[in-house]
Amino acid sequence: MAKGVTPKSEDYSKWYTDVITKAELADYGPVKGTMVIRPYGYGIWESIRDAFDKRFKDTGHVNAYFPLFIPKSFLSKEAEHIEGFAKECAVVTHTRLKSTEDGKGIEVDPASKLEEEIIVRPTSETVIWSMYKKWINSYRDLPILINQWANVVRWEMRTRLFLRTSEFLWQEGHTAHATEAEAREETDRMLEVYREVLEDVLAVPVLTGKKSESEKFAGAIDTLCIEAMKGDKKALQAGTSHYLGQNFAKAFEVKFQNEENKEDYVYATSWGVSTRLVGALIMVHGDDKGLRLPPKVAPIQVVVIPIVRKDDDSSELMDYLHPLISKLKDSGVRVHVDDRPKMSPGFKFNEWEMKGVPIRLEVGARDMENGEVFTARRDTGEKFGLTLDAASVKIPELLDEIQNSLFNQALEFRAENTHTASTWDEFKSIVEKGGFIKCGWDGTAETENKIKAETKATIRCIPFDEDPSGINCIFSGNAAKHQVVFSKAY
RNA sequence: CGAGGUGUAGCGUAGUCCGGUCAGCGCACCUGCUUUGGGAGCAGGGGGUCGCAGGUUCGAAUCCUGCCACCUCGACCA
Numbered sequence: 001m002a003k004g005v006t007p008k009s010e011d012y013s014k015w016y017t018d019v020i021t022k023a024e025l026a027d028y029g030p031v032k033g034t035m036v037i038r039p040y041g042y043g044i045w046e047s048i049r050d051a052f053d054k055r056f057k058d059t060g061h062v063n064a065y066f067p068l069f070i071p072k073s074f075l076s077k078e079a080e081h082i083e084g085f086a087k088e089c090a091v092v093t094h095t096r097l098k099s100t101e102d103g104k105g106i107e108v109d110p111a112s113k114l115e116e117e118i119i120v121r122p123t124s125e126t127v128i129w130s131m132y133k134k135w136i137n138s139y140r141d142l143p144i145l146i147n148q149w150a151n152v153v154r155w156e157m158r159t160r161l162f163l164r165t166s167e168f169l170w171q172e173g174h175t176a177h178a179t180e181a182e183a184r185e186e187t188d189r190m191l192e193v194y195r196e197v198l199e200d201v202l203a204v205p206v207l208t209g210k211k212s213e214s215e216k217f218a219g220a221i222d223t224l225c226i227e228a229m230k231g232d233k234k235a236l237q238a239g240t241s242h243y244l245g246q247n248f249a250k251a252f253e254v255k256f257q258n259e260e261n262k263e264d265y266v267y268a269t270s271w272g273v274s275t276r277l278v279g280a281l282i283m284v285h286g287d288d289k290g291l292r293l294p295p296k297v298a299p300i301q302v303v304v305i306p307i308v309r310k311d312d313d314s315s316e317l318m319d320y321l322h323p324l325i326s327k328l329k330d331s332g333v334r335v336h337v338d339d340r341p342k343m344s345p346g347f348k349f350n351e352w353e354m355k356g357v358p359i360r361l362e363v364g365a366r367d368m369e370n371g372e373v374f375t376a377r378r379d380t381g382e383k384f385g386l387t388l389d390a391a392s393v394k395i396p397e398l399l400d401e402i403q404n405s406l407f408n409q410a411l412e413f414r415a416e417n418t419h420t421a422s423t424w425d426e427f428k429s430i431v432e433k434g435g436f437i438k439c440g441w442d443g444t445a446e447t448e449n450k451i452k453a454e455t456k457a458t459i460r461c462i463p464f465d466e467d468p469s470g471i472n473c474i475f476s477g478n479a480a481k482h483q484v485v486f487s488k489a490y
Numbered sequence: 491c492g493a494g495g496u497g498u499a500g501c502g503u504a505g506u507c508c509g510g511u512c513a514g515c516g517c518a519c520c521u522g523c524u525u526u527g528g529g530a531g532c533a534g535g536g537g538g539u540c541g542c543a544g545g546u547u548c549g550a551a552u553c554c555u556g557c558c559a560c561c562u563c564g565a566c567c568a
Contacts, residue, residue, distance in 0.1 A: 003529065004529085032560085052547095076520075084566095084567080085567085087565095087567085088567070122567095123568085127502080153497090154567085156566080156567070157565090157567095163568090164567075164568080165546080168568070170568065172568095174556050214566065215566080217568095218567095237525070237568070238568090239568080240568070272561090272568060273568075274566055274568045277568090282498060305527095305528055307526070309526060309527090310525070312526095341526095342526090342527085343526085343529095343530095344526055344528085344529070344530055345526060345527060345528070346526085346527085346528035346529050347528085347529045347530085348528090349528050349529080350528070351529080353528095362527065364526095365527095366527075367512095367527095374527080384554090402499070405538090449566085458566085473561095
């Protein structure tokens with residue numbers, strides 16, 4: 001591994017890609033805009049995925065899998081929806097390759113052209129609702145609470161590792177309900193699941209709220225969202241939960257008979273989070289030494305680095321450590337012993353710091369004599385000795401403490417960079433400095449567009465706890481309809 | 491699709507103006523010895539059709555032509 005990363009303050013986006021490549025989270029794929037998630041990065045995703053999956057199941061959902069390929073005709077059924085995705089769909093037009101005339105190359109076989117082209121899913125609403133039509137007849141068939149873990153493809157022009165790639169992994173929940181109230185309740189419930197996982201597991205504080213008309217999902221009635229603040233003070237949409245009303249039910253003619261024996265269209269929701277969350281994790285917690293992982297998602301929570309000098313007996317050291325390591329493992333701590341020979345301890349320290357491991361234990365002859373392990377915290381950089389006996393109890397406590405400390409650091413950072421603006425000049429100067437801006441908005445798309453054109457800041461959300469009474473629109477000066485949060489976003 | 495820029499080893503690069511011991515350097519990699527508490531040292535070693543295809547020339551990484559690829563910047567996207 002090469003030396004350090006570009007400092008955050010010098011070039012934030014360079015810092016970001018440096019951390020990803022040097023911590024071996026991901027690499028660029030051979031096709032532009034694609035990404036290989038390497039084992040260490042995938043390990044983080046697995047922790048995130050498992051945390052969500054458990055909560056989805058706990059709230060009554062089941063997993064299923066729908067096809068990657070969608071008939072082109074499906075995409076024309078919900079006008080707004082297709083409008084939103086048309087420009088980024090990959091299309092399958094042929095089904096075969098053949099050798100070229102000279103036998104040296106390979107080319108598309110024109111004879112294999114498809115009658116109806118096939119779309120690679122950019123999201124699965126359409127396939128799923130085509131199936132729900134077959135499965136739903138009566139209110140007794142409802143609700144349907146299905147989630148799928150899948151890859152989707154959105155042919156993006158400008159990509160960034162984890163934040164926006166042509167193909168990404170995600171989870172998409174698609175539920176069908178008999179009443180609007182029930183569907184809206186589901187939308188709220190899943191947003192709350194997202195908030196909880198982000199804050200309690202990823203240690204990323206988020207704002208919760210609703211998207212404005214122009215920022216909402218194509219095809220939704222309402223889009224609820226969680227928004228995080230990255231280390232560059234810009235906003236990152238971390239998850240969305242949509243109330244879709246009867247839009248898709250009408251497009252796919254999904255009707256059911258209700259308890260009064262009347263026919264009605266089904267009410268829908270969809271909600272998703274993606275591998276973008278790995279990017280959020282990096283940007284929210286990382287520092288100039290690399291990643292800092294919250295213990296709950298860290299593939300390795302404690303790394304042990306034995307320090308073996310020339311005449312030392314390494315097996316003696318391992319005997320010394322063994323009881324501690326097995327006690328930690330028994331209490332569910334993910335421990336890794338880095339016993340690679342011929343690598344200096346200093347090199348290992350830096351490497352594991354780059355990879356964001358929360359706790360490092362250095363153990364050599366000196367510690368053995370003292371009956372200690374030398375402990376270093378990744379979040380604060382603090383170092384101290386722990387007696388061998390105390391360590392097995394103290395380390396799990398320390399992991400909890402680090403989890404909290406990372407959350408609190410991020411919360412503090414957000415608080416420092418969240419401002420209230422009451423005049424347009426004030427607004428503009430805060431946009432310059434970066435951060436979230438709380439202010440009034442008259443509720444019109446016109447105002448929203450003008451603000452975006454002039455400052456690049458967008459409405460990130462209308463927070464649930466807004467209080468628009470007595471304030472005016474930051475731009476038009478009219479009475480505010482909402483109190484919103486503006487920010488530049490990724 | 492509009493405007494710039496770059497292609498030399500896995501990565502980063504020198505050389506290109508002015509053809510000729512220019513195919514070199516750093517990192518990484520391999521071997522050996524000495525090391526090991528914050529990115530070890532020394533010695534030796536492997537690896538390159540100089541983006542591709544033509545052309546000019548006694549001779550091309552270098553000059554000419556044509557391709558190709560990628561990067562950066564401008565069009566409501568987890």
